Amino acid sequence: MLAVVLVVCCGLAAVGFVRLGRGRDVAAAPSSAASSAASVEPALFVDVEKPRYLVAERMVEVIVVNKGASPVRVEQIQLFGRLFKAQPPIAKDTLLQPDERKDLKVGYGRVRCRRQAPTSSEPFVRLRVRASDGNQSRARLALPSPSPTLQRLHDTECGLLALREAVQVRYGPGWTRAGRGYRDARGRLVLRRRASREPIVLTGVGGNVIFTVTAHVDDSPQRPQRDPQRPQRGPQRPQRGLQRPQRVSQRALAILRPGDERLTVPVAVAASRCDAHAVADSKKTFLLPLWLRVGAAEEQYLEVEVTGRGRRLLTDVISDCVAAEQG
The missing domain is CATH 2.60.40 (Immunoglobulin-like)
Structure with a gap:
């Protein structure tokens, strides 16, 4: 088992603690018949703040911490939510050793103001990761709703x-x-x-x-x-x-x-x-x-x-x- 903790930040942020099994699509859209359900532990929350060095860019930062016993490689990241249009996923090649933290940049699209913003679709981050044995997993990790940082950027x-x-x-x-x-x-x-x-x-x-x-x-x-x-x-x-x-x-x-x-x-x-x-x-x-x-x-x-x-x-x-x- 691999454990990945995601903190989405615009400086620091909040997220869920998710255990990823082999070949699973965790908390994502319906997975294949060969995939089984994953256990999701209670979400952890911290502050959300956009880093100063990204102030001129349409990007926030995702802090990924590997809480598992084995290395895990992040290969793709994407941000979703109702306040901004989603940008295409960003390819990564980031290896995290156990208990290691990495800060990953991710883009957000055009703002949705007034009636443009849908009433559904709570913010989340989607990751594609690869375990040390070569198996891929996808994780859909919910952010706080409303997310203080994304709401502030939106407003x-x-x-x-x-x-x-x-x-x-x-x-x-x-x-x-x-x-x-x-x-x-x-x-x-x-x-x-x-x-x-x-x-x-x-x-x-x-x-x-x-x-x-x-x-x-x-x-x-x-x-x-x-x-x-x-x-x-x-x-x-x-x-x-x-x-x-x-x-x-x-x-x-x-x-x-x-x-x-x-x-x-x-x-x-x-x-x-x-x-x-x-x-x-x-x-x-x-x-x-x-x-x-x-x-x-x-x-x-x-x-x-x-x-x-x-x-x-x-x-x-x-x-x-x-x-x-x-x-």
Whole structure:
């Protein structure tokens, strides 16, 4: 007998403890007449968290622990569930010795929002494994339902899709170098209304490993620019940007009001770190985070890419900062 414990994670996760017999299809679709039923022990549950290194990929991680007395080789893995369309199985060639743990990546498909998500089909992982004697087995291992990690990924993606249906968010083409020693670049964040007729609120801006972002709102000399026919409304206090995805303020930095079609917000992007380690570690150098809320909906996190002239100027900002650091 072989025993395999699966922990599905987006960091760590949860699963069942399943014993696999020779040539059996465990807890899967109806097996052949030659296959016999398998015993399934109580499920074990732990936390579910998507690893940071997979943040830019449509993948989660499955942690497989061999609790049997003999080696087992994982040859294939696939993720199923109602929140995302299934991706094709991924071939593996992963040998697990007794009590050994391996972390296996697995993809998930397009998100199913609103009525697209079927009401059935609880999430599970399907494995194909080979025992040390050469016999193959297939295992269908149920995940917690609902799975906190998959649910969180689903809700985030659906919220982001709804946001993009409501408003287009981009950085405008006009960028300049500014600041002391020209250590930063100035540009404009542009919000343009699409489908929604509700207020669209910019609640925060943020930076990343390299850059700090400051939105110049209301009290600064550079005020948010609305369409000429739309008057400015109510003063608000300026907020300072923070590094990494952390919200600057829970209050509105700027509002695209009902009836307004466009809003621009001046921003300054400064290089706050340019040491070799930070530059090498930066995975999203030109993706700048911000937070938006449409009407009474929940606040959504969004990363907006700086392109064109803005990207070239920010590249120059980094180069000048590195040169200054090196003396």
